[in-house]
Amino acid sequence: MTEMSVPPFSAFAGPKLLASGPLAEVAIAIKIATGAIADPIVIFDNATGKSLDIDLRGSHREVVARLPQPSTPEPATEASTEPRGRGRPKLGVVAREVTLLPRHWEWLGTQPGGASVALRKLVEEARRVHGDRDRLRAARDAAYHFMSTMAGDRPGFEEASRALFADDRRRFAGLIAPWPEDIRDHIIKLAFSDRAESTSA
Template identity: 40%
Template sequence: MSNVTAFQNGRQIASGPRDDVGRALAQALSEQDGTILVFEDSTGRVTDLDYRNIAPRSAGRPKLGVQSREVTLLPRHWDWLASQSGGASAALRRLIDQQRGNGRTQRESRDAAYRFMQAACGDMPQYEEALRALYSARPDEFQALISPWPADIVRYVNTLLGDEVADA
C-alpha cells in the first residue's frame, strides 16, 4: 500500500497510508472548505482519493496499519528470521524499509519534487527560478528560493528530494 500526503491551502493536513489519509480528509472536509490536493509520496504525482466510503479498520494494530498475510519461505529462511531481534516480522519490516530507502535515483527524486511543485506551487514566489535551480543542480540556490514558501510545502519538497537534499 502506497503512502500519500494531502495539502490544503499550502498546509499539510494528512500523510500516511491511503485509507488513513482518506479518513482524515473526510474529517477535514466536514470542518472546512477549500481545495485539497493529494500526492503519491513515491512519485510526487497528484492522485485521486475516494474518502467518502472508507471502511473502518479491522481489529489488530490499527495505528500501525498491520495486515496479516501469508509468506512462504524455506526452512533456512525461517531459521534465520527467528534468530533476529524482534522476531520474523520485525526483521522483515527492517529489510523492506532498508530496501525502500534505496529505491529512487536522484533523477526520480527530482522528478517527483517537480511533479509536486507543478501541481501545488505554481503561484508561489520565485517558482520558475526554483525549478531552474532544481534541474541545474544548484541546491543552495534552490533552498533559498523556496524558503519563503509555507513550511509544510518546503518540508514535503525536501522529503521528495530525499538524499539529494542531504548530499547538498
C-alpha cells in the first residue's frame, strides 16, 4: 500500500466517512447532506483528532464566511508595539518574556551573540533532534482523541488505547480490526500517516 496522507478535516455521519479535505469543502458537503442523513455528523480537525462545531445556517457563502480561520503568527503587529530595537520584525522575530533561573541567564550571557541568539540555537537544535518524535506523538494523540469520540464504547477500546500508546502497531491493528471500516481506516491514517509501511500491508 502506498504512503497515506491525512487531509486537514474530516466529517463522519455515524460510522461512515462523509467528506475529507479543507474545512470549507467539508462544511459544504455537510450542508448538502443535511436532511438526507439520519446519523449525527461530527467534524474533526485531523491535526488534533478533536471535533469542532460549525454554523451551517444560511447560504454556502455565508457558511464558509463564518468558518474559523487558521491561526497564524502575527510578528509585525506584535513587534510594532515594542520599542524600536526590540526583536527583528522583518525577520519574524518577536519579543516574548522568558523566565529562567539566574544560573541560566549567566550561562546565556556568556554565549556568542548573547542570550537571544543562544536561545534560538537551542530551540532549533531541539526541533531538529526531537522533530520526528514530536510528530509521532502528535499523530498518536490525534488518533486517540478521534477514537475516543468515535469508538470509545466499542469492544477492545481500552486495550487498543494501550497498544497505541505502546506503539505496538500489530496488536493495535488487530484490536481495532472489528470496528467499522471508515473509523478503523481513519484511525490508522491519523496514527501512522508518517510511516511508510501500512498496517494492513
